[in-house]
Each structure stands twice: as C-alpha cells, then as structure tokens.
Amino acid sequence: MKQLINAMPQRIAMLLCALILSVGAFAQQIVVKGHVKDDTGEPITGATVRVVGQEGGVVTDIDGNFSISANTGAEITVSYIGYADTKAPASANMVIVMKDDAAKSLNEVVVIGYGVVKKSDLTGSVSALKPDSKNKGLVVNPQDMLSGKVAGVNITTDGGAPGAGSTIRIRGGSSLNASNNPLIVIDGVAMDHNGVQGLSNPLSMINPQDIESFNVLKDASAAAIYGSRGSNGVIIITTKKGRKGMAPQISYNGSVTASVKSGSLKLMNGDEYREFITNKYGAGSDAAKALGTANTDWQNEIYRTALSHDHNVAVQGAFKNLPYRVSVGYTGQQGILKTSDFKRVTAAVNLNPSLLNDHLTLNLNAKGMFAETNYPNYAAIGDAFRFDPTQSIYDKTSADANNFAGYFQWRSNGAFLKDPNYPFSHNNKAPANPVAALDLYYERAYSRSFVGSADIDYKVHGFEDLRLHLTLGADISEGTQNKRVPATAPAAFYYGSYGAANKLKRNLSLSMYAQYFKDFNEKHHFDVMGGYEWQHYWRDENKDYRGFYPITNTTAKRGMETEHEPFHSRTENYLVSFFGRANYTFLNRYFLTATVRDDGSSRFKKHWAWFPSFAFAWKAKEENFLKDVNALSDLKLRLGWGKTGQQDEIGDYNYFAIYNINTGTQSFYPILENGRLNMPQAYDPLLMWETTTTFNVGIDWGVLNQRLSGSIDWYYRNTTDLINNADAAAGTNFKNRVDTNIGSLRNTGVEATLSWKAIQSKDWYWTIDYNVTYNQNRITDLVGANSKPIETGNSVHSGTGTKVKAYAVGQSASAFYVYQQAYDANGKAIEGAIVDRNEDGIINNDDRYFYKQSAAPVTMGLASRLEYKKWDFGISFRANIGNYVYNDVEASRSNMNELWNSGYLEQRPKSTIDLNWQTSKWVQSDYFVRNASFLKCDNITLGYSFERVLKTGSWHGLSGRLYATASNVFTISKYKGLDPEVFNGIDYDLYPRPTSFILGLSLNF
Secondary structure: OHHHHHHHHHHHHHHHHHHHHHHHHHHOEEEEEEEEEEOOOOEOOOOEEEEOOOOOOEEOOOOOEEEEEEEOOOEEEEEEOOEEEEEEEOOOEEEEEEOEOHHHHHOOEEEEOOEEEEHHHOOOOEEEEOOOOOOOOOOOOHHHHOOOOOOOEEEEEOOOOOOOOEEEEEOOOOOOOOOOOOEEEEOOEEOOOOOEOOEOOHHHHOOHHHEEEEEEEOOHHHHHHHHHHOOOOEEEEEEOOOOOOOOOEEEEEEEEEEEEOOOOOOEOOHHHHHHHHHHHHOOOOHHHHOOOOOOOOHHHHHEOOEEEEEEEEEEEEEEOOEEEEEEEEEEEEEOOEOOOEEEEEEEEEEEOOEEOOOOEEEEEEEEEEEEEEEOOOOHHHHHHOOEOOOOOOEOOOOOOHHHHOOEOOOEEEOHHHOOOOOOEEEOOOOOOOHHHHHHOOEEEEEEEEEEEEEEEEEEOOOOOOEEEEEEEEEEEEEEEEEEEEOOOOHHHOOOOEEEEEEEEEEEEEEEEEEEEEEEOOOOEEEEEEEEEEEEEEEEEEEEEEEEOOOOOOOOOOOOOOOEEEEEEEEEEEEEEEEEEEEEEEEOOOEEEEEEEEEEEEOOOOOOEEEEEEEEEEEEHHHOHHHHOOOOEEEEEEEEEEEEEEEOOOOOOOOOOOOEEEOOOOOOOEOOOOOOEEEEEOOOOOOOOOEEEEEEEEEEEEEEOOOOEEEEEEEEEEEEEOOEEEEEOOOOOOOOOEEEEEOEEEEEEEEEEEEEEEEEEOOOEEEEEEEEEEEEEEEEEEEOOOOOOOEEEOOOOOOOOOOOOEEEOOOOOOOEEEEEOEEEOOOOOEEEEEEOOOOOOOOOOHHHOEEEEEOOOOEEEEEEEEEEEOOEEEEEEEEEEEOOEEEEHHHHHOOEHHHOEEOOEEEOOEHHHHOOOEOOOOOOOEHHHEEEOOEEEEEEEEEEEEEEEEOOEOOEOOEEEEEEEEEEEEEEEEOOOOOOOOOOOOEEOOOOOOOEEEEEEEEEEO
C-alpha cells in the first residue's frame, strides 16, 4: 500500500502528460466545411474532395457543399471533369472556385450509340448539349431545349397549342413520303415515332427537368450503328441519376406563366365592313340588309390570356452502394385559344447500384406519364378571320334561337331535310360563329405512357478488359379520345354526332453486346464491340364515330342513328439486327472507327440490308510542330463516310396482297359468299429500304485555352430508292395507293459553331454561342416522272384540289409550283395576267414553274449569357433565311365577288381590298408566295441566385434561383401574315405562338 501511495504522484503526472498530448492530437483534427463553385458562381455538384495523404474522400452535394475531416495545415484537393484540379490549405470554412480547363473539357464523356467516348476522341459529327438551366424559356417538351442551339438541327413547333409537338429536321429531310424524323433514343430505348391519342409528340412524356444531356448524331459515321433508323440523324437523351457518396438532396423547380396572343391579322372592323358592303352592293341590297349593328373583333373573342404552371420535385442521393433519383412533376398548360389546355403528371425513378467491387453496374430507369388534353375546334381560327364583324356573338331573340344555343349563326333553308319540325339549319357553306364553334364542341384525350430500361454492365472478373452489356427496354403508350358535338353546334350539320378512338402501342427491345478494350503499349489502343438487337413494334387501334341525320320525313327522328363508322386495326413489325464497331487509336492522335449493322426488317420481302461506315480523325494539336503552340488549344480533323437506312412510317406488310373485310355498305368484293370481302390493298413486292450515303469533313478548333472554340463541317448526303406513296397502276384491281421506290434526293451543306467566353473574371462572366447552317436540298431522280412534276402536299383553301407544291428533278423537295404573275406599271398584280412561260399562246398547267421553297436554306442560332456576382442575364435568338410561305389566308379570301354568297357575308383581310380580284381562278399565282425570312428573339431571362438562406443550427439552409423570363419576345420579318414560321409553307389556320411571361423558382434543400 505504501508503495502504491508513493507511486501515485508519478502515475498522476504521467496521466496528465498523456491527456495533454491527446488533447494536442485532437486539436490537430478539424472538420473542414466548404463550398465549390465555378468561376460563374454556379455550384458544382459531384466534385471529388480529398485530403492530401489521406485515404478516401467525399463528393460535393447538389449545392456544391462538402464536409470532411482533416488535420490542421493539411491540403485539400478538388477535382471535376472539365475543370483544372484545385488545391487549397484546409480551414474550417472554405470557398473553392474551379476554373475551366481546356484539356479536361475535351475529355468530357459524350454518349454515342451503344457506348460513350471522350469528346476529344470523337471521329463522327456529334453535338453534345446540356440543357441551359438559366435561359430555358417556355419549356414544356424536351425539344424546346434544342431549338436554335445545335448547328444542322432545325426545330419548328407545330404552333402554340398546349402540348403541341415539333417538326425536327437534322441536315434537311432525306425522304419524300417516309419519315424525316430523327431517331429518338431515351436511356438506351429507341422510341417509336407513332403517337397515340393525346400524345402525338412522343417526347411529351419526358419531363424536361429530368434530362441530363442531349447528344445529336448527325453524320453517317456516327449514326450508322443504328442502321435502318439513322438516315435522319439520332438524338440521344440521357436522364439524370444519383451519384455515389451523395447525401440525400431535395430540389424543386417551378414556374408560373402568363401567355398572350402575339398579334392579329389586319381585318376590317365592324364600321369599316358596313361601309364597305354598303358601297359595294348598295344600301337597299340583300347584302346590306344582312349586316348587323355590332362591332365584334372575332380574333379577340376566341383568344384569352392563358395562365399555366409547372412543378417538379426531385430527391437524389445514395444509400450505401445504391445511388438513386426520384422525381415527380406536374404541368398545367392553358392555351390562348379558349377551351384548349394540357395537363400532365410525370414520375421518374433511377437506381444505379454497383456490385461485386464495381465489376457489375446496374442502371434501372422507369418513367411514367399521364396526360389530359382538351382539344378546341381548330376551325374557329379560320372562322375568326372569315366571320362578319357586324354580327353579335349571341342571338337570344330569334324564334329558332334555341336551335343554335343562343348564338348568332348563318341559317340555311332546311326544306331539303324533309322535316317540317326543323325547317332551318346551319349554313354549312358559311363560316361558323367562332365563339359557338369553341363553346359547343367537346373533344378530350386521355393518354398514359411508360418508358423503362434496365442496363446491366459487367466487367469480367480476371479479364477486366472485357465488358458484357445487356439492355432491356419497353416503350408503352395508350390514348383514348372522346368527341361530342351537340345538335346546336355549327359543326353538327343538324342532329349532332359523337365518337371515340383508342390506340395502344407497345415497343419492346433487347440489345446485348460485348466490348473489349486493349492497350498493347503506349502507342496502340483497340476498342472492339459486337452485339445483337431485337425490337418488336405492336399497335392496336379502334375508332367508332356515329352521326345522327334525317333520311326521310317518316324516318327523321331526333336522335336516330343513320351513320356508323367503326374501324379496327391491329398490326406489328419486327426489327432484328447484328452490329459491331471497332476503334483503333495510334499515338493518341490518329483515330480510326469502323461500324457495321446488318438489319432485318419484316416490312420488306428482302429482309436484310447492310449499313457500314468508316471515320478517321487526326489530333493535329498533338503533333510536335503544334504541341508547344500555347495559343492553340485544340485542332482536330475529322473525315467520315457511311450508309444509313429508312423504314419508318410505311406500311408494315406492303410487299404482298392483303384483303380487308369490309364493314360498310359499299365496295363489296364478291369472292366470299356474303360479299363482304373488300378489294385487295395495293402492294409492291419489290419495295426496299431508302438508303442514305453520307460524306462528312469536319474541323474542331480552339484557341486561348478554349476561350474561343468552334467547329465547321461540310456534308454530302445522297438518298436513293426514295419511298413515296403513289397511286396504284391504272387497270389494276387495287383500291388505294401504295408505298414504292421512286427516285433519289441530295442534301449538301455547311454548318459551323462558335463558342466565345468573352469575359471570365472574379465577378463577371460573359459567354456567347453561335451556330449557322446552310443546306441545299435537291431531287436528283424520279422514276417514270423525270419530265413531269408530281403535285404534292395538302390542297390549299382557295380551291378544291388546288395544290401549290410539287416534286421534280432538280428542284427542292419543298419547292412551290405556281404561275408567274404579271404586274402593271405601278407594281400591282393584274388579275388573270399570267406569263405564258412556254409561249404557246395558251395559259394552262404547262405554264406553271418552280418558284422558291418553304424550307429555309440558312438557319442560325445565337445565345448569350452575362453574369455579375449572383445576377445573370440571358438572351437567345433564332433566324431562318430564304424560307417562303404561301399566304393561303390572303389567297383564299382574294375573291371579292364572294363577299355576299348563298345568304351569308364574309370578312376580308385589308390586304385583299386593293387587290380586288373577282375570281379564284388564279390563286396558284406566285404573288401569294411570300418571303418569310425572320429573326426571332426566343427568350430573355433575368435571374438572381442565392445560397444558404434561412440557415439555422445544423441545417445549411436553402440555395436556389429566382428568375423572370419573356418568351417569343419579338419577330422581325417582311412577311405580313400572322407568323412567318410555318413548317410546310402553307399559312392558313396556324395556332398562334403566344408571347409568354414566366416567373420561376428553383430551390435546393
């Protein structure tokens, strides 16, 4: 005991020393919290943060924040693709600003067909684009993000209707009557272009907030891996997913939008019209007596200020080895045309686990959508510029007002109905009351869609150079559309009608491939891939429309069904393929790529076809004579050649005879006893693929550490065996038209991009992106029709069966085919004065000629963003040069002899009054083909970003951005119609694109 007591002071001293030392040791450990952002102030998500000399690390969260333990005085390193590695001494609160790095930006991964590749190693013409989160404008569907952003890609919206789709063309159209749409691939699933009711745009089922990137494959060397579907280019969409090591993060993106009509046609008002009719027909004339006393602006009456809102909530993070992302969204878009709207609910789930020590990677995607679309009576748009402005909207005083639901309508003597109880009906030759046409019309579609994919990627244990990959995909959609027209509606003829349509489609796919990587030494790198793909398209469609019409005096009873048109169709087609790609790299500056695809399609008697391609790239910057030229940061030459095919939007089995069972009361074909077999469908046993051969030469360049960079490409595309829907040969027993191969088509052009980071400083950042494309489209051969034009397109409204476009060798596929107008000394078009171009003394169809085209040869896009500290200002423009439009509104209303006709009055545009033509005989004149070149300001956005708002305790608070946007701000054009942007070049009843004002908020928790 004594020894123990004597030893206590020594032990206490030793314990105190140990405690002091341990306190000192713990004092050297600190928790480093920091924020990582780029030189524009935008948080960098997913950057890797490590402590020098210490194992492990963390990644920044969605706000760019991180937390890591380190010794005092240690050094922190931060790395992220596209930015230079950044080092800084560890401290309690760090703010790290990362700078762009030219070499790293060129090493960004780009998604291509069945794989990825570094941007610097690309041999084909591929454009990679991440959605602009700071100046996105009015975005409802994914294609809205691409408009004007990519050289060689022209996107024309199908008007301003809610949920409307767009027409997408990559390097011009390669077909005449088959599809010109690019192949859309979403998370590895090749989408079906065929829509269902309420879902005519297949991209509307994807919420734009879920998209990570777009990659556009433009030339054959890039697209040939997709073979028979790649002739019109490929757009690969990759959706967002969680990342390893990420703490749970919640984000919200929402906006409210007010949209207004951007303009109106110049028409006579009520007073002007009354004066005009009275002067023309006389004060006591029947026409003058039919005038009303109102002053109604029908264009204002059918449009409204539309209010819309959009919301998206996403949760992402990682649970151990399971990164995840879940999102839900809602879009409620009201149309400016009354009674039109679009509602959509979307949901997306992504799971991206890695197993077996990262040898096995899974990427599971599921996206679902439910939409409800209210369709207006689109005829009201045309009725609004035809209807008499002196008439009131409502008529409550007429004896038969109830028959027209209290709306003013032009009547027709209904004695031909042989029904004494209802002697009057709507005058079906007259324009309908536009307000009644909308209010008394019901058409609604319900659609649902699912796209799912499962990617399984396995690096073989013990042989890690070999990867095995399997993708299972499903694209399933169903739509139901109901229509009801009451007897009082102007579209009802008399007793009304109703009907329904339903379509279900399934697109199932399986693809699997093996990929082998091998570096034999520092000089040689091989990458070889081979695989198999199976795809099955199945569609089932039902329609049933019923009308109610009187037949005789004895059978005419209100509600009697006298017209019934049921329709049912079920079809399918298969695509089976073998494909391969080989990449060889020498000295990291010479690249050679070869691809081949062998496609077998059930749509052709000769099922199989080969689609090869070759491409070469040379990184000239890596050569010794340029390597040390500091001003030059990138210089690469690309050469490519390849073949792609086309087999979309043609009949599934048009190479053998098909007999349909007739369900109607006509066209009996007496082979069966009951005579209900319809005539055989026309077919072509020799039908084959359209094939497009493409040559591409491109240069990628960059100077001043990529502060200024760009690319320029020249391409030549020749499509042979063009598929066209033609009339069956005379004398055959066929009842319809048939898909057949008729000729060839050429597209050649140049496209260039320019990106300039004009200012990069601590507080200021300014970037400008510009692209321009020139494309020449020419038909080079038409089998059996090389000397005679083939009229094409829809008939214009100025005459039954009247067309103003045609195909001919040496002409653009979108060329107008018209008469040449003659003018007087004052430059006024003279009615009936047509140039006798063949000088035979007769004006007939042989005097028509090809004049201009509807497709713009030159397209441009310009986007700029200026940032100062937390403020940002963005603006984007888009231009078409050389596109022309046939003004069908003016042409169809040019006949001043039809103002008073069959007991009704019609409005006229002011532009036709001075013209004062008295017939519609010469409306195919080039006078109505107008220059529609335009410059549009698509979007202007002002935003303010904030971070760590409402921070309390351990909660880091909120970060986000508040912004205001004006969309479709203005248009500069010589065209005097409502809108110069008309895809098919025929301007009549386009749903106006509204000007929209958006207030948006993004939050990160």
